[in-house]
Amino acid sequence: MDFSREAAQSLSFTALCSVSECVQRQYHFINERKTWTEAQRYCREKYTDLATVDHMNDMNELKKSVNYGGVQFVWIGLQKTGRDEWQWSSGEAALYLNWATGQPEGRDDCAMMFNGTFEDLPCSDARHFICNNTNTGLIFVNQLKSWRDAQNYCRQNHIDLVSVRNQNESEQVEQLINIVVGTTNSPKSQVWINLFRVRDSWQWSDQSNSIFRYWDTGEPTNSGGGENCTAVNAQGKWFDVSCINQYSFVCHEDKLIVIRENLTWSEALRYCRQNHVDLVSVHSEEIQRRVMNVVKRASTAAVWLETVCYQNWAPGNGTSEEDCEDAVRSGAVQSGGDQRWISRPEHDKLNFICSRY
The missing domain is CATH 3.10.100.10 (Mannose-Binding Protein A, subunit A)
Incomplete structure (x- = not known):
């Protein structure tokens, strides 16, 4: 893999797919009142699953599919599960986690790499970082930024913050740091990577990695406890409600x-x-x-x-x-x-x- 220092001229960001390309699911509105579990069973038997939504293109397609005449809410496939895990921001599960001794401490939600191992830090801390670029390989950025600002910078100017998903990718990052910094012990060699902690207690029925959410203002509330399922109103906004309520629902069929x-x-x-x-x-x-x-x-x-x-x-x-x-x-x-x-x-x-x- 080729390595390079950060170029002064930034690259323009280009969408990777058109709207029609990105809509990869077909939504089916079922105007029958069922509990969330009953709706899930129906969708799995007839289609793929209760509706998953990846982004606003999906949300707009789902809204088009629903006939809201006399319907207050419709079920989608998001349910509370108590999820708490580390993953790459691309949505991939983190199967290679080379934590340093005593890490992660459990308090913080963003990860840096230092001396070949991972450490968790507050996302607001400022660190140097490495971007991935399809054409030029790994790019060491000699700027101090928070994790989110570093991620935004990489996405706007390259592809994304670097992912370190196996030993080979770990060695490539260490090699770049040695070339640019000259040592792995300098504070400059503490670099943000694309790993972050998902403290999201909500999971899609089809086990999708989608982290898209479109909650109404103030939601989810868990009012009175036990509001563990998700319904959508006519404006497309999401609410947490009791799973034993009976609503119409939307299934999706994967393309x-x-x-x-x-x-x-x-x-x-x-x-x-x-x-x-x-x-x-x-x-x-x-x-x-x-x-x-x-x-x-x-x-x-x-x-x-x-x-x-x-x-x-x-x-x-x-x-x-x-x-x-x-x-x-x-x-x-x-x-x-x-x-x-x-x-x-x-x-x-x-x-x-x-x-x-």
Whole structure:
């Protein structure tokens, strides 16, 4: 991986997908009054699950699907679970956590890397930081910023704060610090990474990593206790309510579907084109997040994909940018771990992901 110092000229931020591309779910309004659990069961039997919402594009699509005539609230798939965990801000679960001795202390919500290990700090602390850039690799930024300001800076000028998801990525960060700072013991070598603590007691029914929330002012209130499920009003605002209330509800149908049959890559491609639309093609960060959510349902360690021009290859896998010009190329994504792309012989038999759009 190439390393570089921060350039003076900032890069412009470009959206990774159009509105039509980013809406990857189809919403179905069910005008039957059920408890949250009954609605969840219905959606899982008929569609994919109770509605998950990733961003405002999804929220707007959900609102369009609902006929609010005489309906006060509709259920969506958000429920209180007591979640408290560390994750990468891309939404990936943090499976590699190389904490220093005695860390994390449990008080703070943002992580820095120092001497190859992680420490938790108040997010308001000022530290140097490292950005990831698809073209130039890792960028050491010689500025002191809070974790949130550092994240915003990286997202506006590069891709994101650096993620350290395995030993190989850890060594790359340490190598850059040694090149730029000259030592790993300097205060300047204490750098923010993309890891933060989610103290969010709410979880989506389909186990999606979406951290999008659209609560009404003052919500959630847990008024009287036991308000552990989420309903949406006609304005699209969210309220916490008792799960035993009976409301109409919204199901979603993923436009990506995991097929739990073991086929070669060519067989998987043929299956998707005959029964759906195509093997999934990952060409944006948004679709990569969708793939990461649905691939957990696979029964094989890796899952077939089609053309993959949004680069997320595991170290030692993948190929060059020029190959994105090829009409069709095979690839696989890990169903566990950090869900990176890997190369597999096309005669291997794996589960696969079809696109319905």
